[in-house]
Amino acid sequence: MKSIIVVARKDLRIEGRSRTLLAxxxxxxxxxxxxxxxxxxxxxxxxxxxxxxxxxxxxxxxMLVVQRSFEIETSDAALDSVLSCTSSPSRVYFGxxxxxxxxxxxxxxxxxxxxxxxxxxxxxxxxxxxxVTVMLTATAGLSLVGTLYGVVVARLNGRDSLLPLLxxxxxxxxxxxxxxxxxxxxxxxxxxxxxGWAWTALLAVYAVVFGSAGAVAFAPLAQGDS
Amino acid sequence: MSSTVADATAIHLDDAVVALGGFPALAGVTxxxxxxxxxxxxxxxxSGKSTLLRLCAGLLPLTRGGATVLGVDLADHRDxxxxxxxxxxxxxxxxxDLTARENVRFIAEMVGAPNDDVESSLARLxxxxxxxRTRAAALSAGQRRRTALASLVVRRARLWLxxxxxxxxxxxxxxxxxxxxxxxxxxxxxxxxxxxxVESRPExxxxxxxxxxxxxxxxxAGAGLGEGVAPRRTP
Numbered sequence: 001m002k003s004i005i006v007v008a009r010k011d012l013r014i015e016g017r018s019r020t021l022l023a024x025x026x027x028x029x030x031x032x033x034x035x036x037x038x039x040x041x042x043x044x045x046x047x048x049x050x051x052x053x054x055x056x057x058x059x060x061x062x063m064l065v066v067q068r069s070f071e072i073e074t075s076d077a078a079l080d081s082v083l084s085c086t087s088s089p090s091r092v093y094f095g096x097x098x099x100x101x102x103x104x105x106x107x108x109x110x111x112x113x114x115x116x117x118x119x120x121x122x123x124x125x126x127x128x129x130x131x132v133t134v135m136l137t138a139t140a141g142l143s144l145v146g147t148l149y150g151v152v153v154a155r156l157n158g159r160d161s162l163l164p165l166l167x168x169x170x171x172x173x174x175x176x177x178x179x180x181x182x183x184x185x186x187x188x189x190x191x192x193x194x195x196g197w198a199w200t201a202l203l204a205v206y207a208v209v210f211g212s213a214g215a216v217a218f219a220p221l222a223q224g225d226s
Numbered sequence: 227m228s229s230t231v232a233d234a235t236a237i238h239l240d241d242a243v244v245a246l247g248g249f250p251a252l253a254g255v256t257x258x259x260x261x262x263x264x265x266x267x268x269x270x271x272x273s274g275k276s277t278l279l280r281l282c283a284g285l286l287p288l289t290r291g292g293a294t295v296l297g298v299d300l301a302d303h304r305d306x307x308x309x310x311x312x313x314x315x316x317x318x319x320x321x322x323d324l325t326a327r328e329n330v331r332f333i334a335e336m337v338g339a340p341n342d343d344v345e346s347s348l349a350r351l352x353x354x355x356x357x358x359r360t361r362a363a364a365l366s367a368g369q370r371r372r373t374a375l376a377s378l379v380v381r382r383a384r385l386w387l388x389x390x391x392x393x394x395x396x397x398x399x400x401x402x403x404x405x406x407x408x409x410x411x412x413x414x415x416x417x418x419x420x421x422x423x424v425e426s427r428p429e430x431x432x433x434x435x436x437x438x439x440x441x442x443x444x445x446x447a448g449a450g451l452g453e454g455v456a457p458r459r460t461p
Contacts, residue, residue: 006335010321017323017361072321076362081319081377084283085336087309219305223285 003086007095011069012102020068021103025061029107032057033114043120048190050119051182054111055175058104058142062171063164065103066146069096070154079154083222093147093218097211101143108135112182121186130196131185137200138178141207145171148214151221177203236261236385236416237282240292244274244281251277253440254291259418259433264411267420269437275420276315278437279387282418283313296384309337312383314391318374322363326353326373329362333377347379350406352399367394375403386410388419 015021036053040046046053073079073096083089112131115121123131149167153159177199184196237259244252252274259265267275280286282295284304293300298307320329327348334344348358351372362370371394378386386407392400407417436444 002338003336006332010324010332013328014321014323072323075322076320077315077317078319078321080285080313080315080317081333082336084285084308084311084313085333085381087305089305223287 003088003091004095004098007082007092008098008102011072011096011099014072015068015099015103018068021065021107024068025064025103025107026110028064029057029061029111030114032060033111033118037118046119047121048188050115050121051186051188052175052179053119054108054115055138055178055182057111058108058139058178059168059171059175061107062100062104062142062146063167065100065107066150066167067160067163069100069147070150070159074154079222083219089219089222090215092222093151093214094211096150097143097147097214100147101139104139104142105135108139123185124187126193127185127187130193130200131182134178134181134185134196134200134203137203137207138174138181141174141203141210142171144207144211144214145174148210148217148221151218154222174203174206177206234261235259235294236263236296237418238292238294239278239281241290242281242288242293243290244277244286245289246277246286250289250440252281255437255440255442257435257442257445259416261416262411262414263416263418263433264407265416265418266434267418267437268422268434269420270422273437274440275437276389277440279313279315279389279418279420282307282385283311283387284308285313310383311385311387312378312381313387313389314374314378315389316393318362318370319377320362320370320373323361325359325361326365326369326376327358329373330376330380334380337381339380339382343380343382347376348373350379350402351376352402368396368399371395372399375406379406382415384415386415386417386419388417390421391419392421 033053037046040049082092086092112135145167149163149170152166153162156162180191181196181199181203184191184193235258237257239255239257242252242255243250255278267278269275277286281288281293281300284295284300284307287304288301295307296310298310300307324332327344330348331341331344334341348354353369353372353376357365357369362373365373375391391403395403407419410417434446435442
């Protein structure tokens with residue numbers, strides 16, 4: 001567990017220094033939210049689609065966060081050095097996923113608040129509990145899948161375009177689940193709270209499945225085994 | 227983990243083959259390196275030196291043959307070998323946005339080394355004061371190399387694998403590195419490093435192995451080549 005914290009703390013310290021999240025990811029995600037609103041240009045439509053738009057923006061932002069997470073590992077071959085420090089590379093995987101999770105959860109919080117301001121989304125007490133749970137499970141899933149696919153493309157040419165190409169289809173179910181559950185939390189009339197919790201449970205299962213797969217697959221992928 | 231090789235043997239390769247993308251980067255290497263030895267690996271670019279180091283570090287899978295490092299069979303347990311081995315590759319493995327001290331401390335925390343070791347390693351490599359507080363991105367090539375070496379020192383690995391460690395170092399730093407390598411072997415560690423340059427070897431280097439095309443073409447004991455020293459093994 002200590003190695004996981006050490007890796008996550010290192011990634012977050014680097015993020016604190018480079019301010020990639022603040023300088024690149026947050027402006028990009030906010031821009032996506034604003035552009036969606038401009039493109040839809042219909043208040044009822046925007047309100048109805050707000051949950052999906054928020055998670056779409058988070059999904060795109062995930063690509064930037066994950067790319068940065070592995071850019072720092074490959075630019076001077078630091079990943080080899082880290083892997084040679086542990087007999088359990090899955091700890092490196094979970095450490096990097098944890099750092100990504102912290103960043104994405106902060107971003108999701110900001111974007112939900114922006115959704116309230118920009119799109120007029122509303123959340124009551126019960127909805128807030130559901131919303132926070134959705135944000136936790138969905139960003140955990142995004143982080144675990146993102147980190148897994150991040151290491152898949154880390155040593156490849158054209159990794160910037162390969163990452164979304166490979167991971168977005170896999171993340172589609174998570175997008176659907178997170179959007180539907182968030183819709184319920186926002187008090188949409190098309191989906192009730194119990195359905196929202198069911199989607200959230202599905203998100204948790206998704207995160208566990210990909211977390212387990214990542215724990216097993218990270219080492220051979222990180223080492224470039226053939 | 228298996229201990230098929232005696233403790234006196236740090237590395238035992240038996241017709242070891244490593245294929246990278248279908249190409250045999252190591253094409254049947256047989257050699258034995260004893261515990262506490264200081265060994266220079268020589269060879270042209272693409273001769274397999276770095277591949278041999280990465281195999282021994284547990285970072286590449288063995289395609290065929292046998293390989294045992296510090297008693298660990300790499301065919302079955304290369305994860306276990308990694309923590310016993312310190313590898314410094316062509317790159318320094320540093321994080322550009324962390325300071326020199328933070329880079330070394332990160333490695334120390336990963337392996338559970340005390341903070342005192344961080345400071346002593348930095349001091350040993352001449353990285354202290356302002357340099358230790360400087361981000362790796364702003365360090366000179368030599369300072370980055372020394373920081374990477376400090377990361378290796380702090381690990382207290384039993385087997386040091388260094389890929390051209392003298393590259394980018396000035397004369398004083400080279401001498402200091404040679405001194406560190408000798409000290410490491412005196413304390414029981416085994417050191418294997420690659421070099422293009424015979425003169426860069428410490429005078430006490432007891433052995434030089436030359437690789438050509440992924441195979442060992444000479445294995446010479448003694449301080450220099452061409453001094454009438456009989457080859458130990460030449461496959």
